[in-house]
Amino acid sequence: MRSRFPVAIAASTGACALALGVAAPAMAAPAAEQDTAMVSVVHGIPDMTVDVYANGDELLSDFEPGTVTDPQSLKAGTYDIQIFEAGQGPDGTPALEKTVEVGEGDTATIAAHLSADGTPQLTAFADDVSKVDPGQGRLTVRHIAAAPAVDVRAGGEPVFTGLTNPNEDSAVVDAGTVEADVVLAGTDTVALGPAELNVAEGAGTVVYAWGSAEDDNLALATQKFSGMDSMPKAVHAGGDGTAVSANSTDWTPGWAAAGGVVAVAGVLAARRFVGKRD
Amino acid sequence: MAVAVLAAVTAVVLGVLWLAQGRQQAAPPADFGAVPPAAASDTGRPSGAAPPPSVAERAAVRQSPPERVLVPAVGLDARVEGVGVTPRGDMTVPDDPAVAGWYRYGPEPGSAEGSAVLVGHLDSETGDLGEFAALRDVRPGDTVEVRRAGAEPVVHRVTARATVPKDELPPSAFRRSGPPVLTLITCAPPFEPERGGYTANLVVTAEPVDARQGP
Numbered sequence: 273m274r275s276r277f278p279v280a281i282a283a284s285t286g287a288c289a290l291a292l293g294v295a296a297p298a299m300a301a302p303a304a305e306q307d308t309a310m311v312s313v314v315h316g317i318p319d320m321t322v323d324v325y326a327n328g329d330e331l332l333s334d335f336e337p338g339t340v341t342d343p344q345s346l347k348a349g350t351y352d353i354q355i356f357e358a359g360q361g362p363d364g365t366p367a368l369e370k371t372v373e374v375g376e377g378d379t380a381t382i383a384a385h386l387s388a389d390g391t392p393q394l395t396a397f398a399d400d401v402s403k404v405d406p407g408q409g410r411l412t413v414r415h416i417a418a419a420p421a422v423d424v425r426a427g428g429e430p431v432f433t434g435l436t437n438p439n440e441d442s443a444v445v446d447a448g449t450v451e452a453d454v455v456l457a458g459t460d461t462v463a464l465g466p467a468e469l470n471v472a473e474g475a476g477t478v479v480y481a482w483g484s485a486e487d488d489n490l491a492l493a494t495q496k497f498s499g500m501d502s503m504p505k506a507v508h509a510g511g512d513g514t515a516v517s518a519n520s521t522d523w524t525p526g527w528a529a530a531g532g533v534v535a536v537a538g539v540l541a542a543r544r545f546v547g548k549r550d
Numbered sequence: 551m552a553v554a555v556l557a558a559v560t561a562v563v564l565g566v567l568w569l570a571q572g573r574q575q576a577a578p579p580a581d582f583g584a585v586p587p588a589a590a591s592d593t594g595r596p597s598g599a600a601p602p603p604s605v606a607e608r609a610a611v612r613q614s615p616p617e618r619v620l621v622p623a624v625g626l627d628a629r630v631e632g633v634g635v636t637p638r639g640d641m642t643v644p645d646d647p648a649v650a651g652w653y654r655y656g657p658e659p660g661s662a663e664g665s666a667v668l669v670g671h672l673d674s675e676t677g678d679l680g681e682f683a684a685l686r687d688v689r690p691g692d693t694v695e696v697r698r699a700g701a702e703p704v705v706h707r708v709t710a711r712a713t714v715p716k717d718e719l720p721p722s723a724f725r726r727s728g729p730p731v732l733t734l735i736t737c738a739p740p741f742e743p744e745r746g747g748y749t750a751n752l753v754v755t756a757e758p759v760d761a762r763q764g765p
Contacts, residue, residue, distance in 0.1 A: 405639055406639050406641075406655065407634050407655065473634075498726075501655065501656075503719070503721050503724035504639060504641035504653070504724070505638065506640045506716050506717065507640065507641045507719060507735050507737075507751055508641075508643060508716070508746075508747070508748075509670060509671050509672055509735060509736045509748075510672045510673060510736075510741070510748035511647065511671055511673040511674040511676070511680070512677060513741040513743065513747065513748075514673035514674070514677050514679055515673040515679055515683050515739075515741075516739050516741045517741075
């Protein structure tokens with residue numbers, strides 16, 4: 273299952289890029305960034321390989337349960353999202369259909385999944401991609417499984433409690449690997465896990481609990497968002513002043529004094545200026 | 551536009567004056583004008599640095615953390631260990647002034663993208679000069695070699711050096727995408743004990759030397 277994952281993602285990404293050429297011709301131009309949104313798709317309906325259509329254009333084909341696409345640039349606007357059993361679209365009857373509006377600059381994930389009582393449905397989640405402090409990562413858990421309310425524990429301690437389908441909970445935590453499990457809310461009855469969860473630094477880690485408790489096929493799927501890093505607040509790499517007190521003559525006025533600082537900055541500025549004319 | 555040109559020209563003149571001054575006073579005897587080619591042929595690839603096969607296998611997981619950084623021209627040679635941030639969000643700097651820290655949340659030296667950051671103390675709390683104190687003597691073109699676990703060393707050449715107030719550390723030093731560079735950071739005067747010590751950072755930027763273009 274896991275080893276197939278990257279392959280499935282790569283395949284679906286390719287299909288997506290192809291379809292986007294039709295749906296959003298301006299997407300490749302950086303200038304168009306302002307009127308685009310970043311959209312991911314997650315498939316959480318067991319035992320059904322699907323094709324995904326947006327406004328009648330195929331977005332993803334042969335999309336397997338448990339996979340999550342990378343974020344794709346889509347022109348902002350309103351999309352009629354249709355999910356067909358693989359090979360049945362676009363003229364057949366969609367298994368699922370929903371109108372989704374994506375605004376300029378939005379980052380969103382569309383999930384095809386089961387409701388708490390096991391009915392297939394589509395849910396759009398807004399992805400929080402705001403910056404986190406250095407050394408931290410954002411952990412989000414989304415409950416899209418046919419299962420009752422759950423608690424999510426990390427290292428045995430509840431992190432999120434009373435999470436219900438189709439909702440999410442999120443926290444910024446220290447980056448690193450935690451051992452996580454999912455229990456029925458308010459109990460120690462493990463529904464999923466434990467699993468090793470790597471909360472990457474400066475990134476978003478979104479974990480989906482999907483499948484069906486009744487059919488005994490609950491599973492986890494993981495999604496990553498990068499680019500939320502921020503730089504350390506400062507670098508304090510000095511001590512007691514030995515370098516200036518004992519060896520002060522080595523600190524040549526050329527760079528240690530304010531004049532040197534200006535000159536260095538000036539050279540850099542000049543280099544940038546020259547570079548721009550090329 | 552005219553103002554910008556004037557500013558640029560002024561900056562260039564200042565820079566040249568500074569470089570001339572620096573050359574006169576500098577301790578290392580290297581010929582400034584010939585530095586880039588000479589540095590490459592002298593120290594481009596150390597002998598005996600090829601990793602043994604068992605280590606090369608480990609490189610398959612694409613993690614090659616830095617183990618040692620050397621700037622032969624100024625005698626800098628420091629062991630490197632991975633560091634993160636303190637609870638306050640400052641970059642962690644190894645206590646031992648002989649040891650450099652690699653910011654393990656950012657790119658590794660030798661990565662295809664972004665700025666790999668190495669940091670080292672200028673001096674310690676116990677009167678020792680740090681290994682990174684030697685950075686004050688680096689010149690454009692000086693070779694910076696980073697030896698890695700499970701991968702060939704990567705060789706860089708110094709392209710820029712800047713002294714900035716501590717609270718104005720350029721964000722580009724920690725960028726995780728864009729052209730690959732190596733950024734070396736230490737402290738710099740002024741030293742003001744009442745403000746916690748050094749109030750500036752010295753930032754040295756080095757660009758990777760394409761191994762295929764080497765001798």
